[in-house]
Amino acid sequence: MTTPPIQWYPGHIAKAEKALKEQLKLVDVVLEVRDTRIPLATHHPQVQEWLGNKARVLVLNRVDAILPQAQQAWERWFRQQGEQPYFTNAQAGKGVAAVAKAAQQTGVELNQRRVSRGMLPRPVRAVVIGFPNVGKSALINRLLNRRVVESAARAGVTRQLRWVRISEQLELLDAPGIIPIKLNNQLAAFKLAICDDIGDAAYDNQRVAIALINLLQQLGETAADFLPHNPLYTRYELDAVTMTAEDYLHALAEKRHKGDVERTARQLLTDFRKGALGAIALEVPPNA
Template structure:
């Protein structure tokens, strides 16, 4: 989708020392890992793909996890399944908050390690638990996923992205050990269209961005989706919630109209409300990306 390319965002490259340090630490730990669980946000599977992932995975096994499946419609899930399968990948969809899809992830990670223990056996070595690591952007639901895999709360989970700082191993079962890694964001977010979506979904956390620009971009993305593939959306979400249709307006114009309509002309408050309503799921199940073939 090209429309967000025009937004000149005041995006601070949020890259504090602890993330730089964690990334260095992660590279060290990866030497001891057999399987990588890459967690992405099901609303924006392309924008939550870390550009260094290929380098980190190398020749290790990788399990692709698309979390927050509850925030997209089943038909959108089907489109992504087809898209990834055409690329030779099997996407695993989860709702880590509710525990949906977790068993399949554990099985996939263990299956990837069967080969490892087969090789160990051939060399006369004893089998050992498969070592997996969970990697993804801040806030995509990694901690919730690990807690679900463990069946108990051990990993601190916080709304503030980047709170998981220490790398630690947690044993899931006799067959599986997990390394909990901090959320890693690229040192630079060169792709502004992706950066906008990350900001809307709260997946880059404390970056400084302009709420009004982000909210306007969100409305533009919705309008474009409504024209291209209305079946990907639950009806007309903005009209349903605010009694004001966005389709004939630009995002910026809609924001000002909505401010007059509902919030006494307070555009900043309107922008924050719009973004919050989306994040809380109050506008319904809305993806911000569709597979390229369906755009």
Template sequence: MSLTQNYKLNVIQWYPGHIAKAEKNLKEQLKRVDVVLEVRDARIPLATHHPQIDEWVGSKTRLLILNRLDMISPQVRSLWVDYFKRQGEVVYSTNAQHGQGVPAVLKAAQAAGVELNQRRRDRGMLPRPVRAVVIGFPNVGKSALINRLLGKRVVESAARPGVTRQLRWVRISDQLELLDAPGVIPLKLEDQEAALKLAICDDIGEASYDNQLVAAELVNVLNYLQDVATELLPKKPLESRYQLDSSPHTGEAYLHLLAEHRYKGDVERAARQLLTDYRKCLLGEIPLELPPN
């Protein structure tokens, strides 16, 4: 194996200390929780699924939320909804920044509480608010969702991973209490393809990756999707944006050409610009994953 291949394989590893601690606390708190709201990034619903979440949730009610619905087309969204339906999951699509889809999530969480309190009454116990937790990778929009559920800004949210550090309970209404948990990420990112997608979508700390490698991978993924799912993507997004066609080139070659073409040969600047344009949806509504057949 060449050095570059080896470097690429070990490209992304990110596990800050506060996440390890948060995960331990979260497992403790989960014992007290009735409903789990699992938030994923609609552009990469598989890569933002924490492998241990099924084990943590056990038999509790789980609501699957695909956030950032504004970043994928309605057509791609309905493909994912159908895919998860076949897996026996109901999907809630949200754009937490603007509040789209949030009332349906609130209603579903409260409905779980009705069931819970019926069981409590049957056992001669008093009703109590349903306890829900919002879980997901860093920066997938958990804090924005909580603020929308509350109808006011109580949780700091920012466009960078790792802002939420503490676990804390937030009371939403007489019926619902919510635990705001820091983003949790697997101890080891075994799947480097998924890790690269997390980096492209800015769902992982910037210190863990090389911009040029990640931007080159974005070009490779876009070229691949153009070939296999032309009808689901904007037409030639990179050519439309930069007047430079990516289809004949590898991601790495394209990045160097783009640097020459627009940024006086500055490859790092070209890489950063490409990633920023993708993250701001300036290349169009582009998913990085499509449902497996």
């Protein structure tokens, strides 16, 4: 049986993308927020095309959800690509001051150019973009030190584009989550679903839970220092080493939920998302 691929492109996102492209003309710097657990899967392929030569600050949020050695490996990799990543835990406010400083630095250069042309300085205009539920609204609320933007642990809460004044030096545009029209890379799509960075109407929980077990098995063999030792056994006292991912999900359902596979799949995904399996990076830097 072939199940349909993961696809999710609600109407409000199509509308938001169109509005965002218009607003980008007014923006000086883009804060691109990605999920540190899956920094490649949460990179929108069209961001560079939209930005042109605008400045960009790369924010890798949820740094608390990965191990320090995984953070160091990603930091090295991004620097090798010529990028400076800023790691944040926006919920707790960690790393947010450095992001604000990086955005404002762009404004210093912008206003030097404006003054040299005989124009008045103005606040730097920044936009926060990224996939749904990667922590954009939490970042904005931390930048402001007050709750002005609705944020929720579900994809697609922000629907409107709006400007928010951060300080005398910085104005911010809060944009809804944007995702590519077509999710061509289905492994990346599974990672988005596992990390809850896409609407749950787009996928089948059991398929996604099996994909998570598969990933954990592969990482355990190829990148053991990116996750705690044997997280599935530690959590459920059931070893996945000798089983296929599908068999493991069914065995876990028998052990925990009287054979209810759907309930088990949901529980497994919730446990991963809430950190009950430990701090786990689902992606390893290429060539690491």
